Amino acid sequence: xxxxxxxxxxxxxxxxxxxxxxxxxxxxxxxxxxxxxxxxxxxxxxxxxxxxxxxxxxxxxxxxxxxxxxxxxxxxxxxxxxxxxxxxxxxxxxxxxxxxxxxxxxxxxxxxxxxxxxxxxxxxxxxxxxxxxxxxxxxxxxxxxxxxxxxxxxxxxxxxxxxxxx
Numbered sequence: 139x140x141x142x143x144x145x146x147x148x149x150x151x152x153x154x155x156x157x158x159x160x161x162x163x164x165x166x167x168x169x170x171x172x173x174x175x176x177x178x179x180x181x182x183x184x185x186x187x188x189x190x191x192x193x194x195x196x197x198x199x200x201x202x203x204x205x206x207x208x209x210x211x212x213x214x215x216x217x218x219x220x221x222x223x224x225x226x227x228x229x230x231x232x233x234x235x236x237x238x239x240x241x242x243x244x245x246x247x248x249x250x251x252x253x254x255x256x257x258x259x260x261x262x263x264x265x266x267x268x269x270x271x272x273x274x275x276x277x278x279x280x281x282x283x284x285x286x287x288x289x290x291x292x293x294x295x296x297x298x299x300x301x302x303x304x
Contacts, residue, residue, distance in 0.1 A: 140202060140263075140283070140284035140285070140287035140291075141225065141284075142260050142263030142264065143264070143267045143283070144202065144205070144221070144281075146263065146264045146267060147264075147271070147280060148160065148163050148164075151205070151277045154277070155208065155210070156211060157211050162215060163215070163218045166215050166218040166219050167218045167222030167225065168222060169219075170218075170219045170221075170222030170223045170226060171226030172226065173223075174222075174223045175226045178226075178227065179230070186299070187231050188235055188295055188298045188299035189299050190231055191231040191235055191295055192295055192296065193227075194225075194227035195224075195288050195289070195292035196288070197223075198221065198224040198228060198288045199292070200220075200285070201217050201224060202221070202282075202288060203281065203282060204217045204220070205217055205284075206277070206279075206280075206281035235295065235298060236248055236249060267280055267283075
């Protein structure tokens, strides 16, 4: 849900910062995401996926929290790059960890359930974020909510990382 909120509400936030072209956020974050996947893709199978996923999720939370305190365009675009890098690491590893920890007979079901939950976030996220903004919460609270969701996701991965180390 946290990435959905970022994508859905980033345009009005960027315009409020004075960014003439809010599409730059998407350009920078997508370019960073693609670059890290191309550069690091070969290493994902050789590194401990759960630990790397945890680092990416906590980095993602940091970028989201950074958006909450951003008032300038330069910092905003730097955070967009960091956000894209972390997302580019987290998303493929999230799929890999789900697949790797699922029993063989449940892999297809679990992957479909994960995609279903991501789709549900695309519906619930903008509604929840819109309610928060309509209630006067503002963008900083919205971005903090995103950061909390990313940390919560990391906490769900933590037992898998501990199991791998044992």
